[in-house]
Amino acid sequence: MAKKISILVVDDEESVRDSLYSWFIEDGYRVECAENAKKALTILESDQFDIVLADIKMPGMDGLEMLRRIKAHKHDSIVIVMTAFATVDTAVKALKDGAFDYVTKPFDPDDLTHLIRNATKQISLAEENETLKQKVVTLENVEDLIGNSDAMKNVLREVESVAQTNSSVIITGESGTGKELVARAIHANSPRKFFPFVSVHCGALTESLLESELFGHEKGAFTGAMYNRKGRFEMADSGSIFLDEIATISTKMQVELLRVLESKTFIRVGGNKEISSDFRVICATNKDLKNMVEKGLFREDLFYRLNVVNIHIPPLRNRIEDIPLLVDYFIRKYCTSMNKPPIPIDQAAMNRLQEFNFPGNIRELENMIERAIVVGDGKKIRLKDLPLEKTILTTSAESLDDFEKTFILQILTKYNWNISRTAKALKVDRVTLYHKIKKYDLKPADQQ
Amino acid sequence: MNLQNITLVSFGYFEKDLLEKTAEAVRQEFHGIVNVREGHIDLSEFYDPARRQYNGNGLLKQVDALSFPDTIKTLGLFNVDLFIPILTFIFGQAFLGGRTGIASLYRFSNERYGMTGNELLMLDRFKKEVIHELGHTFGLIHCHNPTCVMRSSTYVEDIDQKEQQFCLHCRGNLETLTGGFLAE
Numbered sequence: 001m002a003k004k005i006s007i008l009v010v011d012d013e014e015s016v017r018d019s020l021y022s023w024f025i026e027d028g029y030r031v032e033c034a035e036n037a038k039k040a041l042t043i044l045e046s047d048q049f050d051i052v053l054a055d056i057k058m059p060g061m062d063g064l065e066m067l068r069r070i071k072a073h074k075h076d077s078i079v080i081v082m083t084a085f086a087t088v089d090t091a092v093k094a095l096k097d098g099a100f101d102y103v104t105k106p107f108d109p110d111d112l113t114h115l116i117r118n119a120t121k122q123i124s125l126a127e128e129n130e131t132l133k134q135k136v137v138t139l140e141n142v143e144d145l146i147g148n149s150d151a152m153k154n155v156l157r158e159v160e161s162v163a164q165t166n167s168s169v170i171i172t173g174e175s176g177t178g179k180e181l182v183a184r185a186i187h188a189n190s191p192r193k194f195f196p197f198v199s200v201h202c203g204a205l206t207e208s209l210l211e212s213e214l215f216g217h218e219k220g221a222f223t224g225a226m227y228n229r230k231g232r233f234e235m236a237d238s239g240s241i242f243l244d245e246i247a248t249i250s251t252k253m254q255v256e257l258l259r260v261l262e263s264k265t266f267i268r269v270g271g272n273k274e275i276s277s278d279f280r281v282i283c284a285t286n287k288d289l290k291n292m293v294e295k296g297l298f299r300e301d302l303f304y305r306l307n308v309v310n311i312h313i314p315p316l317r318n319r320i321e322d323i324p325l326l327v328d329y330f331i332r333k334y335c336t337s338m339n340k341p342p343i344p345i346d347q348a349a350m351n352r353l354q355e356f357n358f359p360g361n362i363r364e365l366e367n368m369i370e371r372a373i374v375v376g377d378g379k380k381i382r383l384k385d386l387p388l389e390k391t392i393l394t395t396s397a398e399s400l401d402d403f404e405k406t407f408i409l410q411i412l413t414k415y416n417w418n419i420s421r422t423a424k425a426l427k428v429d430r431v432t433l434y435h436k437i438k439k440y441d442l443k444p445a446d447q448q
Numbered sequence: 449m450n451l452q453n454i455t456l457v458s459f460g461y462f463e464k465d466l467l468e469k470t471a472e473a474v475r476q477e478f479h480g481i482v483n484v485r486e487g488h489i490d491l492s493e494f495y496d497p498a499r500r501q502y503n504g505n506g507l508l509k510q511v512d513a514l515s516f517p518d519t520i521k522t523l524g525l526f527n528v529d530l531f532i533p534i535l536t537f538i539f540g541q542a543f544l545g546g547r548t549g550i551a552s553l554y555r556f557s558n559e560r561y562g563m564t565g566n567e568l569l570m571l572d573r574f575k576k577e578v579i580h581e582l583g584h585t586f587g588l589i590h591c592h593n594p595t596c597v598m599r600s601s602t603y604v605e606d607i608d609q610k611e612q613q614f615c616l617h618c619r620g621n622l623e624t625l626t627g628g629f630l631a632e
Contacts, residue, residue, distance in 0.1 A: 110602035
């Protein structure tokens, strides 16, 4: 059965209240009346109404002020304002402040019917929208967060549980581990997902630029500020703001940020009007913030304000079992974007990738795969397509022999097992090279 | 005492035939005894010179203050243009679940809309409006069925679209609300 629509009539004239009450009751609505704005707001504190029909001119608090307060309390409330003296100014003001409609008293019965019918339609659309949103929640996935390792499964579990809350989150992890992806996954699975995800790279901006970037600025706030500009906090209203490299912000900005996080209000640079925004903050850093707090480099109060939930992403070298999955994902990603069919990867190349310690983490792996697809023969990714030789020192070789074996194999692969060219590159003679190949039992990748 | 009586009270001049036919329609729809009486109210008290209309709220209260023996519902019949403060006009109104309603013939004649007069159509509209307002006094609210007499009508053309009978749903509600005394 359809929900009974409820209407709150607010008018200081008793005859108007009574007339509207009778009219709406006969239409089957639930109706209550209030003779002034103060009483209406008291009623609204304890009861919910789908539609508020309010007179603009009332003694004490007027209808427009009441409209603003209702909207601040519940932004999706449907408020229709009525007036006996219509002026364009008041109409525009009311609509700007979020009124659903604006009518002049007295109105035709048909207008009243249409007004309420439109509002009712809006309510059912909003409810339908909400229902659909809840239905698609289960469809939302985190397909960019690849990994089957226990460490990654743990991260995914944490993302899932924290997404439904409004708590601040700090994502920690080495550079290139996918902190922004985790932040996006939190946002995409949160009730805020239909609102903006605003990303700010704090480390890339100077203090003054960051201030303007976060809070916005008014025209003339500084040289070159020719127009008003919305800040990132304002843009993130109802959504999430992602502050990357949070450890790099100055002490002054830390104070500002703490204030904004606590009040959810701010003033644009060069402005004087307080702006409020409902955002969720997600931060990321590759630094040890706790350590920075101990050294006095990061404010303790801000740290605790941000660090409600901490998600740590392990470095790629600690979850090498995820490398094949990631490689497969990046091959599909880049082959698709380059309009090529997905190509396989040579086992030797995969083995080598799993031996590598990836100081640049997933970002480095991604770049390697992209490069290999570009420079390779388009049929298979081979060891020679991977730019690993310059970082050979970072392999897991534990002895000089291991290192020599790996290095010789790499150069052989580079020169397609051409013994003369490899020997020349290694500055040894061919006999020595043969001797080493035999000693380390080296074979081309396709013969392994 | 017979509490099933419905009293139609005419204020101002009405054709006798129109009143009788209206009463007959009410009788058929409510299956009760319907009396027709003449009433007297000083209408000038309810006249609003700025709007050149009569205050429906005031008239409804005035009719409600009248008492008729053996009557469960009273409907005041007028031939003046009615308004309530918030609306530019009304055809009639009633106390929902109360004992009184009012209806006006004024806006039902075709001539008011620049069209050729049609007495039958005017009578039909009036009968529907009277039954509609009486339905409210019995506690019925507006119905979404396009042919039900309890359908809300804001134009005379809307009234022409509906029948002068209750739909099955509203009739069922009416019988529940009246404890079944309307059921034949």
